[in-house]
Amino acid sequence: MPREIALLTNPTSGKGRGAAARAAALPRLRDAGFVVRDLAGADADESLDLARAAVADGVWALVVCGGDGMVHLGVQAVAGTGTHLGIIPAGTGNDVARYVDLPRKDPGAAADRVVASTPRRLDLARSGSRWFVTVLAAGFDAIVNERANAMTWPKGQMRYNLATLAELRTFEPLPYTLELDGETRQLDAMLVAVGNGPSFGGGLRITEGALLDDGMLDVVVIKPMSKMGLVRTYPKLFKGTHVTHPQYEHHRVRSVTVAAPGIVAYADGERFGPLPLTVESDPGALSILA
Template structure:
């Protein structure tokens, strides 16, 4: 059966990889009998408007050619609609692709997931008026992101590395007030993260165990760490074994308010805004195409 598919392309994803993937995907989708539209927004606002238009016109699937940031743009319009999210990974982190079992680095296999049409309905999280799919970072990692965004150079991963080193030199506990389903906690921590899914930042499994369709958020708190402890704990995040750290705490809630002075939160790798923020789960908010 023919379906209408819109490709939302981020031309800059993967240093131009997005354009190459789109060029390979379009004929493959058309050969499978699909009608394909090419969408390219000049910025995030225009890209979101293009997706809104797809929803209003009843397009079956918006397939994002990009990474988690471009998915973040798309879900602002797709949330609660009947239009499905497909994904052709072209970013650097690609945590959403990991969630959905979409092959990374194999365009033909990723296109086959879209063609196959295997569907799942998942939750989203909402911070204020902004939806996110992966993790909201509101601790040391958010502080590093904020510093990196203020730096003009160098470009790429090295800027993030330098920002991390700079923040390590001044590492200190952050004082938080958390409200977990109405129960208030006052505490000091190095990391506070709110997960709809289990990972962010290219496979850092900070909210290990989070499920996309359980109607709950996973809130992780890691008590104050020394510089040495933080550096030693970081590699464990890729395996999810940080859960054994004595300062690790995990809560499952429907709503959480996170407050801390001077902290700006990030979600899906995008700047969300300063704390305090209230995050709610939005159950069954998004239809997605999955590999299995």
């Protein structure tokens, strides 16, 4: 019996690259001998329903075609199950594809990699009944996300740049309560990030050094700094060199509770939920084809 996989596409991902990536990947998967269910939901809720139904039916793998938001959706369906996750990158950030060294600009090559890969286990971060792969943003970066999501113009990265400038004018450090493996700390900070992996937002290495198979979470605190200091530090996130900044603090824990007033946290670039949130490492919860 040939193995069956579900190919789930977000056709609007990456300004329409999702549909083009699906067209390149689908024949490669079928030529490799898989029986492919070709799925696309009208919205995120329908897509998740389709993914969960396919996993419940016992497909060998769920292959998602899109960006980190689509990976996030797929993870909700496969976490803790025997179904493997494959990725055809077609988003703007593609951080999870970066983590596992998948081709990010050649969907045909990514499909070939899925076909040839041996499944490997990665950790996930879990909060209640939801999981994430990359980073939970719970501070200035989350506020920027909220503003950008409320804007209808412009599109793409420029919307985030404008949202950042708008929020920077009035932003003040937030009072946080953190519980790090049971130890409580109260402090003021610009942001707190909880990393399962090292980067988010298309290669911003906020939780530099985080490993995907160590059973630990990396909690980064950026303590109060001037607005110009924040602007100057931002480019260092792309190289992970911000770790030498005196206002940078790093903890490795199995569980963290993050509380701060008025913050809606984001994870994998998706709206995750209002603080407080408790996040735990879920070792080996994801089987990925990479």
